[in-house]
Amino acid sequence: MSAPLLVELVCEELPPKALARLGAAFAQGIRDGLAKRGLLEEPSDALLFATPRRLAMGLRAVREASEPRALEVKLMPVSVGLDANGKPTPALEKKLQAQGLAGIDPSRFKRRVDGKAETLFVDTTTAPMPLAEALQGALDEAIAQLPIPKLMSYQLADGKTTVHFVRPAHALVALHGDTVVPVRALGLQSGRETRGHRFQGASRITLARADDYERALGEEGGVIASFARRRTAIQQQLDAAAKQHAGSLGPAGSYDALLDEVTALVEMPTVYAGAFETEFLSVPAECLTLTMRQNQKYFPLFDAAGKLTNRFLIVSNMKLADPVNIVQGNERVVRPRLADARFFFDTDRKTRLADRAPQLATIVYHNKLGTQLERVERMRRLASAIQAMLPRGALGKSYADRAALLAKADLVTLMVGEFPELQGIMGKYYAEADGEEPSVVRAIEQHYWPRFAGDELPVGDVSIALALADKLESLVGLFGIGQVPTGDKDPFGLRRAALGVLRILSEKPEAKDLDLGALLQEAFAGFPAGKLAAETVAQVHAFMLDRLRSMLRDKGYDANEVEAVLAGNPTRVKQVWDRIEAVKAFRALPDAEALAAANKRIQNILRKSEGYGAVDFALLQLPEEKKLRATLTDVASRADDLFAKNDFTGTLTALAAIRADVDAFFDKVLVNAEDPKLRAARLGLLSDLGGVMNKVADISKLSA
Structure with missing residues (x-):
C-alpha cells in the first residue's frame, strides 16, 4: 500500500543565503534515495519545504516496502570460483554468503564471457525492503551530501555525543500516511511533532497525517512552509x-x-x-x-x-x-x-580624486605585479594606445590617459572602503564633482562594464578603451605569472574579464576592427621585460578563443561550424561572427559536403607530402588538372574581391563553381606521381586550392 510521506528536520535558525540550496538538496536527496531503493509508487518530484527553522520534504505516493525484483548477480571469473571438479571454491562461497546466496545450487550458475574472462553469474530475486530501512538509508545519504557552507559541532543532551550539522537540530518528523516511520538522524528519534512560529504560532503541533503538514503549519503554526x-x-x-x-x-x-x-x-x-x-x-x-x-x-x-x-x-x-x-x-x-x-x-568630496591617485602606491595589487599605482600606469599606457586604434582616435584630445589615471582612485575613499561594490560608481560621482571632462567621468564608472552576463557595455571611445585596458591588463598580467583559472576556481574573475573583452569587440561598432592579437601584444609590452612568461600572449589568446567557442555554441551554432571558423586562431573577433554566418549559409549549398570532404582530403595529402620543392605549373598537361587550374584562377580572383569587401558568404558561395573540376581531378589524376617535378606541380595546385577554400574558414572541419 502506498501513502504520502513527510520528512522534516526542525533546527535552530539556518544560514539564510544557503537555505534554498539546503532545502532543495535535502528533498532531492531523500527522493533519489527512496527511488533507487524501489519505494516510489511512480516517478514524481519531491515537495520542497524550507523555512528559517526547518528543512522538510514530501512525496505523494511511497510504498510500505519495495517489491521483489529479479536480479542477475555477477560473481567472479570461472577460474577463480570453481575448482577442477566444478565445485565452488572457498572464495566463491564467501562471495555467495556476502550476497545472501549461501547454499545455492551450483546448477543455477550461468557462464558468460565478460571482458576477457569467462565469468559466473546467477539469477536471484531481491527481498522486499521495508520503508523504515529504505528511509533510514536515504536520510543518512541526504544529510551527508547537503551543501553545508560551514559545519557546527554541538553536544546532545547526554553531554557525551557530539553532532556535526549546519545548525543544532531539535526534532525529526517522519510520517507515512498517519504512521510514524521509525528512523534516526543527528541523535534524534522520529516522531510526529513539529514546531510553529516562534512567537505567533503553536509552539508544538502534532501532525495527524503526512499530507496535513502544510495546512497545519499554516493554520496552527503561523508558518508558510514552502x-x-x-x-x-x-x-x-x-x-x-x-x-x-x-x-x-x-x-x-x-x-x-x-x-x-x-x-x-x-x-x-x-x-x-x-x-x-x-x-x-x-x-x-x-x-x-x-x-x-x-x-x-x-x-x-x-x-x-x-x-x-x-x-x-x-x-x-x-x-x-x-x-x-x-x-x-x-x-x-x-x-x-x-x-x-x-x-x-x-x-x-573634500579631497580631489586626482589627489588620491598617489595613495594607490600603498595598495598591493599582486605581490608579483606590484601596487595598484603601478597597475594604473600600465592601464594609462594601454588605454591611450587602444583609443588611438579606434575610429575617432586621431580626432581631438585623447582622454583615455586621464580616465585611466583616475579609474582606481576611489579605492582609497571611505565610501568604497565600506562598500566595495561601489567602486567605479563613486569614482564617477567624485570626478563629476571635481569638474572632470564628461567622457572621463563616464569611463571611470563604465570601465568595469560588463560586470555580468547580459550587462550593459561601455559607451564612447574613452570608456571602451579603458574597459578593454582594465580587462586585458588583468588577463595578461595574471596569466603571465601563472594565475590561470582551473576547474571552477577563478579568484581573479578572468573568465568574466575575457567574456567582457569578447563582447565589446563583438558588439560595439567602434571596436569591430580591433585586432585581439595586437591588443594582447600591447598589454604584454606594458610589463617590464622578463616579468611575464614568454608564452603569455599565446596562452591568453587560446583562453579567450575557448571562451568565444562557448559563446558561439550558446548562440546555437553547430560544433563543426564553430571549429571551422576558429581553426585559424582568428584575431578579429567581430569577423568571427560574420564568418560563422557565412559558414552556416555555405553548409546549406548542395556542393558543400563534397567540397568539405575534398578539402579534408587535400589537407591530408599536403600534410603527408612534407614539402615538395619548386612548382612549375607548365608541367600540368592532363585535361582535368589544366581545367582545375583555369577554374581555380577565375574563382580565386572573384573570391579575393569578395573577401576584400568582407563578403564572407559570397566568398564561400563562389567555391560552388569549382566542385565539378575538383571531383574530376581526384577521379583522373594521380597526385603522387613518380616524377618529383610533376608531383610538386600537382601538390602546388592542391595547396593553392586549399588556400582559396579556407580563406573564410577551414571547411574541412565541416566534413563529418
Whole structure:
C-alpha cells in the first residue's frame, strides 16, 4: 500500500543565503534515495519545504516496502570460483554468503564471457525492503551530501555525543500516511511533532497525517512552509505596498538576491512601509540603496522616473494589527546607516580624486605585479594606445590617459572602503564633482562594464578603451605569472574579464576592427621585460578563443561550424561572427559536403607530402588538372574581391563553381606521381586550392 510521506528536520535558525540550496538538496536527496531503493509508487518530484527553522520534504505516493525484483548477480571469473571438479571454491562461497546466496545450487550458475574472462553469474530475486530501512538509508545519504557552507559541532543532551550539522537540530518528523516511520538522524528519534512560529504560532503541533503538514503549519503554526510560496507571497505584498505608495521596487532583477534572502529569514512574512528624512537623498542613490538592501534587508522605493524616494519596505516576521513599533524601530535603525553614508560621501568630496591617485602606491595589487599605482600606469599606457586604434582616435584630445589615471582612485575613499561594490560608481560621482571632462567621468564608472552576463557595455571611445585596458591588463598580467583559472576556481574573475573583452569587440561598432592579437601584444609590452612568461600572449589568446567557442555554441551554432571558423586562431573577433554566418549559409549549398570532404582530403595529402620543392605549373598537361587550374584562377580572383569587401558568404558561395573540376581531378589524376617535378606541380595546385577554400574558414572541419 502506498501513502504520502513527510520528512522534516526542525533546527535552530539556518544560514539564510544557503537555505534554498539546503532545502532543495535535502528533498532531492531523500527522493533519489527512496527511488533507487524501489519505494516510489511512480516517478514524481519531491515537495520542497524550507523555512528559517526547518528543512522538510514530501512525496505523494511511497510504498510500505519495495517489491521483489529479479536480479542477475555477477560473481567472479570461472577460474577463480570453481575448482577442477566444478565445485565452488572457498572464495566463491564467501562471495555467495556476502550476497545472501549461501547454499545455492551450483546448477543455477550461468557462464558468460565478460571482458576477457569467462565469468559466473546467477539469477536471484531481491527481498522486499521495508520503508523504515529504505528511509533510514536515504536520510543518512541526504544529510551527508547537503551543501553545508560551514559545519557546527554541538553536544546532545547526554553531554557525551557530539553532532556535526549546519545548525543544532531539535526534532525529526517522519510520517507515512498517519504512521510514524521509525528512523534516526543527528541523535534524534522520529516522531510526529513539529514546531510553529516562534512567537505567533503553536509552539508544538502534532501532525495527524503526512499530507496535513502544510495546512497545519499554516493554520496552527503561523508558518508558510514552502519556500517558493513564501517568496511569492512576499513579492505580492511588496508589489502591493509599492503601488500603495506610488513607487516601484526598482529594475527587474535588481533585488532578486535580497528577495531570496528575506524569504529565508521569515516564516510568516508581513510587509510594512517606513521612511527616512529627505535630506539623506543628497547622497548618491546607489549608496543609500546598497546600505538599505545589504545591511538592513530593506526594499527601497523608487518613483516613476526611477529616482530613489525616502520610503522603504520592511519584510517582518511578525503580523501585527498595529505595527507602529516595528516601523519606528526600523526607521531608528536605518538613520545611523544613512548618516554614515552621508558622512563618507561628504568627507570623500573634500579631497580631489586626482589627489588620491598617489595613495594607490600603498595598495598591493599582486605581490608579483606590484601596487595598484603601478597597475594604473600600465592601464594609462594601454588605454591611450587602444583609443588611438579606434575610429575617432586621431580626432581631438585623447582622454583615455586621464580616465585611466583616475579609474582606481576611489579605492582609497571611505565610501568604497565600506562598500566595495561601489567602486567605479563613486569614482564617477567624485570626478563629476571635481569638474572632470564628461567622457572621463563616464569611463571611470563604465570601465568595469560588463560586470555580468547580459550587462550593459561601455559607451564612447574613452570608456571602451579603458574597459578593454582594465580587462586585458588583468588577463595578461595574471596569466603571465601563472594565475590561470582551473576547474571552477577563478579568484581573479578572468573568465568574466575575457567574456567582457569578447563582447565589446563583438558588439560595439567602434571596436569591430580591433585586432585581439595586437591588443594582447600591447598589454604584454606594458610589463617590464622578463616579468611575464614568454608564452603569455599565446596562452591568453587560446583562453579567450575557448571562451568565444562557448559563446558561439550558446548562440546555437553547430560544433563543426564553430571549429571551422576558429581553426585559424582568428584575431578579429567581430569577423568571427560574420564568418560563422557565412559558414552556416555555405553548409546549406548542395556542393558543400563534397567540397568539405575534398578539402579534408587535400589537407591530408599536403600534410603527408612534407614539402615538395619548386612548382612549375607548365608541367600540368592532363585535361582535368589544366581545367582545375583555369577554374581555380577565375574563382580565386572573384573570391579575393569578395573577401576584400568582407563578403564572407559570397566568398564561400563562389567555391560552388569549382566542385565539378575538383571531383574530376581526384577521379583522373594521380597526385603522387613518380616524377618529383610533376608531383610538386600537382601538390602546388592542391595547396593553392586549399588556400582559396579556407580563406573564410577551414571547411574541412565541416566534413563529418
